Every structure is written in structure tokens, then in C-alpha cells.
Amino acid sequence: MTIDLNDPKMAGYIPLEEIVEDDGGVAGGKVAEEVQLSVATLAFPDTGETYESPSQAIVITNTGYDQVTIYGVHVEGEFELKSSVPGSLLPGESASVNVSFKPISVGTKTGSVYFDTGNAAGDEYVTLSGTGIIAVADTKPNYTAAQIADKTHAVNTVGKVIGLTVFDTTNNRLMTASGSTDVAAWWNAIGTVSVVPA
The missing domain is CATH 2.60.40.10 (Immunoglobulins)
Structure with a gap:
């Protein structure tokens, strides 16, 4: 059904939308x-x-x-x-x-x-x-704390690069290399512990 607002019979008709808007957008709670x-x-x-x-x-x-x-x-x-x-x-x-x-x-x-x-x-x-x-241990190469701290161990002499991450099985933590030399320090995940190979 179409409503003709110009029809004289519709004098005083107010669309529901206007009533709702005047009432702060609330109708029936x-x-x-x-x-x-x-x-x-x-x-x-x-x-x-x-x-x-x-x-x-x-x-x-x-x-x-x-x-x-x-x-x-x-x-x-x-x-x-x-x-x-x-x-x-x-x-x-x-x-x-x-x-x-x-x-x-x-x-x-x-x-x-x-x-x-x-x-x-x-x-x-x-x-x-x-x-x-700390990430799951088996996702990274595993080494003991003694191996990580030993500058002659393969972890420090073969393939060591900045950012290399290994798992310290002694202390149950990830360690990341700060450099590529055999004496470059290893840091834990939150940067509060370092191990300098000697």
C-alpha cells in the first residue's frame, strides 16, 4: 500500500521514522x-x-x-x-x-x-x-650450555651467523648469536642473559 502524504485525509500524519528520531532513536525499548x-x-x-x-x-x-x-x-x-x-x-x-x-x-x-x-x-x-x-625445543638445533660457551665447539665454528638461534638444553632456553665469530656472544630470547664463548 502506498501512502500519499498530499492526500487531505493524511493531514497530521507523521511517519514512524520521524517519531523514532524524535524519541532519540528508541522504539518499544x-x-x-x-x-x-x-x-x-x-x-x-x-x-x-x-x-x-x-x-x-x-x-x-x-x-x-x-x-x-x-x-x-x-x-x-x-x-x-x-x-x-x-x-x-x-x-x-x-x-x-x-x-x-x-x-x-x-x-x-x-x-x-x-x-x-x-x-x-x-x-x-x-x-x-x-x-x-619460549618456542618448542625441537624446532631448533640442541646444544648444552657447555657447548654453547665453548668457542672451539662446532656451534661456534661452523655456520654461525648473526641471528642463528639454537636451544640450550641445560637451561631450557633459546639462544641467538649476536655475530658470526667464534667468540660472538649468545643472547637469550629477551636479551637479559649473554654467554660469551671462551
């Missing part, structure tokens, strides 16, 4: 554009540096009565967006967004996911956390 997130925080399991954790889901739902536009999803910190995001959600519609943790160094990490929905009401942030740990 609902907001025109409103979103709800399934979680406020996500904690990821301890993950080896440079490795990636399994992803976790955040569900965003349009709880309003009008379409919500999603202008983008922004991830901060050592975390990665692992799924695509729809450009909009119809009333009652939901979308699942997956995020993973990918630490680049050892230590406690924090970050966030921000859903840019313009002027839509509701929560738009999820706080992220995780801890980067």
Missing part, C-alpha cells in the same frame, strides 16, 4: 542501531614466540531494529584477525569473527579488537590477553 558482543575479554593459551595459537570466536549481533553497518574491525597488539567480516548486519543477524594470538617475543601481551559500527549503540571492544613463551 529498542535502539535503531545497536550491537552486542558475545564476550568482553578473550584469554589465549600460552603460545611459543613466532607461533600462532588456535583462533577464538567473537560473535557480534545486531540487537536493534535497523541495519547496522560494520565499517571495519581493528586488531591491536600481537593478535591477528583470522576471518572475514560482513559489511552489515540486518536486525537479529549475527556474525562470528575469529582472532588468534601470535606473539613475536616472550612475555605477557595485551591487545584489543574494535568493531567500528559508526554511531550504533552497544559494546564495540573486546580485550585480548596471552603470554608468549
Whole structure:
């Protein structure tokens, strides 16, 4: 049915949209554009540096009565967006967004996911956390602390280059070469311990 606003019988008629706008965008207790997130925080399991954790889901739902536009999803910190995001959600519609943790160094990490929905009401942030740990030992060549500290050992005389990483089985830690000479120091992953071969 088409409404002719010029028809004399329609004198005083006010479209519903104008009533809603005059009422601050609220009708029947609902907001025109409103979103709800399934979680406020996500904690990821301890993950080896440079490795990636399994992803976790955040569900965003349009709880309003009008379409919500999603202008983008922004991830901060050592975390990665692992799924695509729809450009909009119809009333009652939901979308699942997956995020993973990918630490680049050892230590406690924090970050966030921000859903840019313009002027839509509701929560738009999820706080992220995780801890980067020493990478799994079997991914690197293994040497004892005594071998790493011995300038005559092959670890210091064959193929040693800046950035070469080996696993110290005595102290259960990764060590990275600071240079290519037999006496170049080895540093631990967070740069607080050095071993100078002698």
C-alpha cells in the first residue's frame, strides 16, 4: 500500500521514522542501531614466540531494529584477525569473527579488537590477553650450555651467523648469536642473559 502524504485525509500524519528520531532513536525499548558482543575479554593459551595459537570466536549481533553497518574491525597488539567480516548486519543477524594470538617475543601481551559500527549503540571492544613463551625445543638445533660457551665447539665454528638461534638444553632456553665469530656472544630470547664463548 502506498501512502500519499498530499492526500487531505493524511493531514497530521507523521511517519514512524520521524517519531523514532524524535524519541532519540528508541522504539518499544529498542535502539535503531545497536550491537552486542558475545564476550568482553578473550584469554589465549600460552603460545611459543613466532607461533600462532588456535583462533577464538567473537560473535557480534545486531540487537536493534535497523541495519547496522560494520565499517571495519581493528586488531591491536600481537593478535591477528583470522576471518572475514560482513559489511552489515540486518536486525537479529549475527556474525562470528575469529582472532588468534601470535606473539613475536616472550612475555605477557595485551591487545584489543574494535568493531567500528559508526554511531550504533552497544559494546564495540573486546580485550585480548596471552603470554608468549619460549618456542618448542625441537624446532631448533640442541646444544648444552657447555657447548654453547665453548668457542672451539662446532656451534661456534661452523655456520654461525648473526641471528642463528639454537636451544640450550641445560637451561631450557633459546639462544641467538649476536655475530658470526667464534667468540660472538649468545643472547637469550629477551636479551637479559649473554654467554660469551671462551
